[in-house]
Amino acid sequence: MPELPEVEALAGYLRQRAVARRVDRVEVASINALKTYDPSPSAVAGRAVVDARRHGKFLDVVFGDGPDEGDEPDRCDETDRGELHLVVHLARAGWLHYRESFPNATPLRPGKGPIALRVRLDDGSGFDLTEAGTQKKLAAYLVGDPAAVPGVAKLGPDALAADLPTFAERLRSRRGQVKGVLTDQSVLAGVGNAYSDEILHAARLSPFALTDRLTDDQVAALHEATRRVLGDAVSRSVGHKAAELKGEKRSGLNVHARTGLPCPACGDTVREVSFADSSLQYCPGCQTGGKPLADRRLSRIVR
Known part of the structure; x- marks a missing residue:
């Protein structure tokens, strides 16, 4: 997408x-x-x-x-x-x-x-x-x-333009798993499945962490990762022809769509959680203390 x-x-x-x-x-x-x-x-x-x-x-x-x-x-x-x-x-x-x-x-x-x-x-x-x-x-x-x-x-503030106070207020306005809240376009506009995986990996957060339990430092790290991941992707993408953009996106991904491959940050194996019509990828070593997440939405999960 x-x-x-x-x-x-x-x-x-x-x-x-x-x-x-x-x-x-x-x-x-x-x-x-x-x-x-x-x-x-x-x-x-x-x-x-x-x-x-x-x-x-x-x-x-x-x-x-x-x-x-x-x-x-x-x-x-x-x-x-x-x-x-x-x-x-x-x-x-x-x-x-x-x-x-x-x-x-x-x-x-x-x-x-x-x-x-x-x-x-x-x-x-x-x-x-x-x-x-x-x-x-x-x-x-x-x-x-x-x-x-x-x-x-219905769009919320642009994810790339939101300052830290706006980002924190919007993120905490919706209680839920941070992966889902980050991709809710009425909360913050522009982030989808792929870049949310990349942002959470960069911020070293579990995709199932709850927004109302995030510390101020974690929110600040997530804001910085959002601006950095999206900003770097824009810098890589702008100037390319439309036909080249999909390949350029894939070349910059560290965990999304890389299930089974080594994490470029720590070397652990990138894992996947599958849902009915989507999936997410994450690194246990970087994001969940080395523990794999259960591969079903309603399980007891690592936070």
């Missing part, structure tokens, strides 16, 4: 490549993916891409009236935009693929293949929003204000 660093990098790439290009047309191949109907996708045709932003794990592509002739290509006055926002949550298996050109001008056929939505630009380039697998959860919204998207409206 794309998380804060990858979505930040996708927004940065779109700002570099697509800003100031006008939209030729938007094609919707998966009706279920588009969650809004007014305005219609045809309302974007002729508008310019004026920005790309991030709200937590949501990507926001901004369309306006675009720059007049002679204006800076990456600068559009706010009053000239008449903005529309294509706000996208890529979910677990969604991705953005930028195309320098498309093989033909034939419109997409609804329900055919992994492409959910295509944006064609006036220079022949554009991007596809795709989703693999059978569980189709990618969601796209065309709105005048990102706050009209329910998921965006």
